[in-house]
Amino acid sequence: MQIFGKTQDNLWTLIAAPTIWAFHFLFCYFLAAYQCAPNADPFTRIGGTRLAIGVVTVVCLVLIGLIVRRSWREWRVDGGGTRNNQDTPEARERFLEFSTLLLAGLSFTAVIFETMPVLLIGDCR
Amino acid sequence: MRRGQASSIFSVIALLSSCTGPQTAFDAAGVEAQRVLALFWVLLTGAVAIWLLVIGLSYYATKGDPAKHSEKTGLRLIIWGGCVFPTVVLAALLFWGLKMMPELRRPADGPTIAVAGERFWWRVAYDVDGDPGAVRNLPQGGVPSANEIWIPVNKRSEILLGSPDVIHSFWVPSLAGKMDAIPGRVNRLILEPTELGIFNGACAEFCGTAHAQMGLRVVVASEEDFARYVRAQAEPAAVDESVGLSLFLQNGCGGCHSVRGTPADGDVGPDLTHVASRRTIAAGLLPMTEENLAAFIAAPDHLKPGVEMPAFGVLPDAEIEQISEWLGSLE
Ligand SMILES: [Cu+2]
Numbered sequence: 001m002q003i004f005g006k007t008q009d010n011l012w013t014l015i016a017a018p019t020i021w022a023f024h025f026l027f028c029y030f031l032a033a034y035q036c037a038p039n040a041d042p043f044t045r046i047g048g049t050r051l052a053i054g055v056v057t058v059v060c061l062v063l064i065g066l067i068v069r070r071s072w073r074e075w076r077v078d079g080g081g082t083r084n085n086q087d088t089p090e091a092r093e094r095f096l097e098f099s100t101l102l103l104a105g106l107s108f109t110a111v112i113f114e115t116m117p118v119l120l121i122g123d124c125r
Numbered sequence: 126m127r128r129g130q131a132s133s134i135f136s137v138i139a140l141l142s143s144c145t146g147p148q149t150a151f152d153a154a155g156v157e158a159q160r161v162l163a164l165f166w167v168l169l170t171g172a173v174a175i176w177l178l179v180i181g182l183s184y185y186a187t188k189g190d191p192a193k194h195s196e197k198t199g200l201r202l203i204i205w206g207g208c209v210f211p212t213v214v215l216a217a218l219l220f221w222g223l224k225m226m227p228e229l230r231r232p233a234d235g236p237t238i239a240v241a242g243e244r245f246w247w248r249v250a251y252d253v254d255g256d257p258g259a260v261r262n263l264p265q266g267g268v269p270s271a272n273e274i275w276i277p278v279n280k281r282s283e284i285l286l287g288s289p290d291v292i293h294s295f296w297v298p299s300l301a302g303k304m305d306a307i308p309g310r311v312n313r314l315i316l317e318p319t320e321l322g323i324f325n326g327a328c329a330e331f332c333g334t335a336h337a338q339m340g341l342r343v344v345v346a347s348e349e350d351f352a353r354y355v356r357a358q359a360e361p362a363a364v365d366e367s368v369g370l371s372l373f374l375q376n377g378c379g380g381c382h383s384v385r386g387t388p389a390d391g392d393v394g395p396d397l398t399h400v401a402s403r404r405t406i407a408a409g410l411l412p413m414t415e416e417n418l419a420a421f422i423a424a425p426d427h428l429k430p431g432v433e434m435p436a437f438g439v440l441p442d443a444e445i446e447q448i449s450e451w452l453g454s455l456e
Contacts, residue, residue, distance in 0.1 A: 039310060043232065109212055113219060120223040125230040 009074060009096035017067045017104035024060045024111050028053050028118075036124035043123055050118040057115045064108045071100035148298055148325035154345070155300030156317040157229050164222065171214070229301075233315055235280030236351075239263040242286070242293025242306035242328060244433055245335035246395055246408040247272050251355045253285070261309050263287035268359045269383070271395030273342045273403045274326075277351040278318050286312045294330035297343050303329045318345040325409065334431025340409025361386030362398045362455050369451020372444050376437065384455065394434060401456045407432070418449035 035049045036042075075097035084095035145152050153159040185191060191199075241248040241263055250267030263285055276282040286295050286306040295314060296303035304314035318324075328339035346354065362384050364370055370387060373379065379389025385398040400406070403413055407429050411417040421428055422445050423438045437445065 039312075042230070042313070105208075113216065116216075116219055117223055120220070121227050123227070125227045 009071075009093060009100065013067075013071070014096055014100050014103065017064050017100070017107040020060050020063050020067075021107035021110050024056065025114055027056055028114055032117075039124070042125050045122050046124060047122075050122070053115065053118045057111060060111050061108065064104055064111065067104045068101065068108065071097050071104060075101055147323060148327070150298040152299055154318055154320040154322060154324065155297075156319060157301035157315070158299055159319070160225055160229065161302055164225075168218070230313070230315060231281075233281040233283035235277055235282040236355075237283045237285060238274060238276070239267060239285045239287070240274065240295060240306070242288045242295065242332070242339075244290050244333050245328070245339040245429070245431065247274075247295075247339070247341045248395070249274055251275075251358065261311065263311060268355055269396040270358050270399070271403075272340075272405065272408045273344060275344045275346055275351050275354045276316055276318060277348040278321055278345050280348065281315050281317045284314045284316055286314060291332050292330050293328045293332050293339070295326065296329040297324050297326035297341075299324045300343065300345075305330060316343070318343075321345050321347070323404070327409075335429050338408060338410050338429050340405075342404050342409060344404075357402070358399055360399075364455075367447075367451050367454075369447045369449075369454075372440075372448050373451065376440065376444075376448075378448075381434070397452060397455065399455055401453050413453075415446075415449045415453040418452050419445050422448060 031049055031052060035046050075094065078090065078094070080098075081094060082098060084091045084098070150158055150162060150165075153162045236251060237253055239248075239250040239253045249270040249272070250263075251270065253264040253267035274284075284295065284304075286304055287310070288306040288308045290308065292308070293306040294303045295306055297316070300316050300318055301314060304312050306312065322345050324343045324345065326341040326343055328336055330336075332339065344354075364384070364386050370384075373384070374387070374389060379387070379391050381391040381393035382395065382397045383390050383392065385396075389397075401413060405411060406413055406417055407421055407425070410429055411421065419442075423440075423442075424436050425432045425434045426436055
């Protein structure tokens, strides 16, 4: 099943997922710091901040999920495989697809880890 | 070889002996320290188990016969052992640690004590109305003291931390983790001791020449003793018309030190109203004795290089002795 066609993978598709991860990290970091750095009242609940982070997290996870799906399909087009040490366009393609898949998986997990604090901590303590 | 073995055994023993005593996280006497210690043991055990597993696998991969397994088995090992397992373990540890944080920092039910890290000693004030963070500087007032902090046992005391100069870090390993004392910000640390005793603390953030000699004592007392102690500290000094007092005032000590009940009302150095009630002088450096007081007054920078108190070695020994004798009577 070839939906997106071949030879569409490049460096940009490869780094898309980690870029979303980086964005998510900075977003959570800045927003939480903006909320808590004044140190005004560590016991006030920060529902708004948690909600905002939750929404952004869902969006990021969906985007990374789409990248996972796409790279998975592209990779499976010619049966997957992890050999990429030949000097051929196919091997290059396969390398990019498989790396994209792994990086997207890692980014997905990382985004979930980054969200765990707002699930468990409800204020600026 | 022999000698190497002996010295390594010796250093292991030396290391182990530091696992008990008044200044070690391995001898936890407070709730936070106990939690952190549990976390440490779990992490250590897990790390050792995983290390053994990985080393065993790599031994098998080089010395054994891994080729007899199919590629599929290998792939499965990578996915389960290399991806799923670490992810689950890390998630569980993260969950555990994150859950601990707000619990350990929940509001106090004991006294609020303001502690300022100052180069190179700790300014202490009991009975302040603390409002962490609402102010950028520590609350003023309260009952002043220095370098020795009393707290009641089995109560959650709130330590408000600040600093007028550089960043310091307040650490009493037996009771809790460290917390920075930062200029322009008030941090809070909860100390919830579970045992009576005297514990050592230290500055854990390099702050200048005498950083390593910026210690403190924490005395964990019963609630009654704590209340009695603070009441006693609030009293003015038991002064008489001694020569020591007039020498103290004549030589300008009062420009930096307060002795409540006398004209000495300086605010640069530690409050000396009840200096003799403390166990140590110069931030945990020396035991509280009249000889040590005299030695410190004569040459503070000799005992504590970089100290922010001028030396008074130019004074005749007899005068220094009289001052020390008088200070030694201020319980
Ligand atoms: Cu310091």
